[in-house]
Amino acid sequence: METLERILSQHPFFKELGVDYMQLVTGCASNVRFEQDQFVFREGAEANQFYLIREGRVALQLFSPERGHITIETLGEGDILGWSWLIPPYSWHFDAKALDLTRAIALDGKCLRRKCEDDHHLGYELLKRFSHIMGQRLESTRLQLLDLYGVRS
């Protein structure tokens, strides 16, 4: 049977984090499951976790009274979901809804925040990893904004 530590340490996000830190991260991890159409989190709620999606897909959405639920991005197997736990005011800026039955590993952000404050090296390691993801998502968003496939006017 695969242990949480093994799964986490094999994920590219935690690559070369070090055994001690991996044990610490694993201590903050738990398996979670979301049914189809169940919300993983809602906009405005306290952000105290992030997720490593193991199976299924999650849609990041915004609700607009005029247009209903607008999906901005979908994430799937292997993706990291959520960084609002790391940045004040620690509240979600989007809704996240499971599109399929989704299995994930939830990491306790509150616990990790405390540990990052106590150990800045751990904080730096996690920030480096999240900065990389933020950079990728920003690049994707910029490409989406370019509307590349639209007819040139």
Added chain:
Amino acid sequence: MVPRPYIVKRIRKDTVDTFTLELGPKDGRSHFSSAPGQFNMIYIYGVGEVPISICGDPSNSTLVHTTRAVGSVTKAMSKLRRGDIVGIRGPFGTSWPVEQARTRDVVVVAGGIGLPPLRPALYHLLAHRDAYGKVVLLYGTRTPDDILFKEELENWRARFDLEVFVTVDRGTPGWRGNVGVVTTLITKAGFDPTNTIAMIVGPEVMMRFTALELMKRGVKAEAIYVSMERNMKCGIGLCGHCQFGPLFTCKDGPVFRYDQIKDLLVKWEI
């Protein structure tokens, strides 16, 4: 250089601004053969001539072209009816490296109207499926309404020997598929980057970022091929309209190996 008359056998509206023409030789006898990735110059009498990639099955004698109605010629083309006559010159240009790809994994990445030029390559790969490793199609469009060849994509998705991922830049109510740019699909696909040939068609920006993502994953620039579109006129490298640095897109392309043109792609002057 003289256009051959072809008769419109069928015209199909694929999306709000995209359509497919099926053409056959007017004399009913001429045989047309092309390699995946090549294009034809299609002449609408009295209006003009445009380069359009061949998008049908290379083993089928019917000539198929899918394009978007954007300029005066393609708009006139979208109004053709069964039985109308068009002029055809071609096939022109280089083709997808389907022979070099034998025994290797193949990743096909299409953006928007970039899927039609890749379709003949997919037909070839599927017709000779045992000759290749994993075959992956990554397709990104603007919205769910812009997805081309929906029925065919569903059939391909049902195959066990082809991985198909589709994403849209903007979801619409009711869309439960992926939302995000096509480059985000590269990490989802299962292929061996050290033994992969990639074929990309889409807007130049999309092709550049797709190539970058593939290289981040470990695919070498020499194993990445892109299809360019640059104002082709004569189709045989004489007129110079499609000059791309030291290259002519119509004759040296439209399919180029990425490492041979990547520096040219970021030169604004050309």
